[in-house]
Amino acid sequence: MSEILPAVFGVNSLLVGTIIPFLFVLTVVVFVHEMGHYLVGRWCGIGVQAFSIGFGPELFGFNDRHGTRWKLSAIPLGGYVKFVGDMNVTSAPDSTETANLTDEERKVAFHTQPIWKRALTVFAGPAFNFLLTIAVFTVMFSVYGRxxxxxxxxxxxxxxxxxxxxxxxxxxxxxxxxxxxETFADVQRLVSGRTGDAIEFVMLRDGKEVTVNATPEVMEQKDALGNNVKVGVIGVVNNEQVGQPRVISYSPPGALLEAVYETGNIIARTGQFFQRFVVGREDKCQLGGPVKIADMAGKAAKLGFEWLVQLVALLSVGIGFLNLLPIPPLDGGHLLFYGVEAVIRRPVSERVMEAFYRLGMLLVLGFMGFVFWNDLFGC
Structure with a gap:
């Protein structure tokens, strides 16, 4: 027994060292995303039937005074907010259920609301993910500087x-x-994601600007968590003598501005990565699923709580970005339909929506299968 307990509950055990940090990271990101949908939906006067962290069978939960069921479900790989009138957790409309709603329920049903309310409620999920990242970076810059x-x-x-x-x-x-x-990190940021692209560099040499062109080549490096990553480099080195490294301190407003700027850079780099990935110019092993996230969470936890919080911020940006892709049943797919509805001035037909939902679901499941394969066998 004395040997079993440290193996199960020790700091370096699978449970404490990996699973608990993973659940912490994922739960925070999912909770913030779904809370965005919930808060803005309620603000818009939309009724909420359920708020769930996880999918599948309910483990435990409670009903609040508004009739919303708050619950924790068995499969901790996501979550959802189910509004009044939804057919399912993807907020697809159900004409039969809508027809059976009472007059009071119809007033607060999601699909009876104006387009702007529906769009704002859907967009709030990814937006809250971005706000979480900004909040984390603001605190980090305020406390530690840069x-x-x-x-x-x-x-x-x-x-x-x-x-x-x-x-x-x-x-x-x-x-x-x-x-x-302005900094050497700016150079690394702009070069690292552009392997194989010719880039124009303007250099200051002896008081004069000189323009050159270089094409970054791929190099495998280890990141702060010890993961092997492939980045673009041009082969220049900075050191203490010429780089004059220092830590910049920020006031709270300055930290906020810097956090917004940094979050914007991460969103731009994420978009750039997926653009290059789609055309086969990025390494597929840079994409991972729950297994890779769990591994990173365990490594971050060993380095300290602040590293785990930074992982939350980075994952939150990724979740927000992916959810804005115009693919049903993701949030971006809903926004696409609302955009079409605004143009044609009527809802998209249920037959067309169902066809796109099925196609989108196949794409989402295919992507999930791909990252799972990467996690277990592919890389």
Whole structure:
């Protein structure tokens, strides 16, 4: 027994070291997403039948004074808010159920609401994910500040893209791909996701601007959690002498502005990744599912709670972005239908919606199967 307990409940055990951090990360992200739908839906006067963390059989729950069932379900890989009049947890309309609603229920049913209320309620889920990330970064920047280094070149690796382009030690990056840079991290951010793309670099050399072109090449590196990642590099090195590394401190308003900027950068990089992934220009192993997230959560937890919170922020952006893709039954698919409805001034027919929902569900299930395969066998 003395050997079994540490194996099950020890800090490095599967339960405490991986499963609990994973459930913490996923539950926070899902709860915030669904709370966005719930709060804005209630603000718009829409009735809510159920708020669930997880899918499948209910483990436990309670009813509030508004008649909403709050529950924790058995499969902790998501969640949902079920509004009055919904056919199912994807908020698809059900004409039979709608016809059987009482007059009072019809007033608060989701699908009897104006388009703007429905669209705002659906958009609120991803929006709250982005707000969660902004909130986390605001606190992190306020407490810890931000480590930065000047965008200087201390060394150029032989036969690298930078060497072939004519970049020299002592050069200072001014613009990368048309974007002005202030720190060496800005350069890394703009280069890392563009393997194989020719990029224009404006360098400051001896007081004059020099323009060169270089194409980042892929390099495998380890990230802060020890995962192998493939990033684009041009082969320049920064060091303490020329980079003058330092920590910038922020006031709360300054931290908020920096957090908004950083969140926007992450959203842009996520979009760029998926664009390149669709055309086969990104490594499929960079995408993972629950197993990879659990592994990352365990590694982050070992480094400290602040690392786990940062993982929550990054995952929250990813969940928000994916949910805005225009694919039913994702939030973006609903918004697409509302856009069409606004143009044609009538709801999309149930037959068309059902066909798109089935196709979208196949795409979503296919993507889930793909990341599961990556987790278990593919990478």
């Amino acid at each position: 480590f930065v280094a000047e965008p200087m070149v201390a060394e150029v690796r032989p036969d690298s893209p930078a060497a072939r382009a004519g970049i020299l030690p002592g050069d200072r990056f001014v613009r990368v791909g048309g974007t002005r840079v």
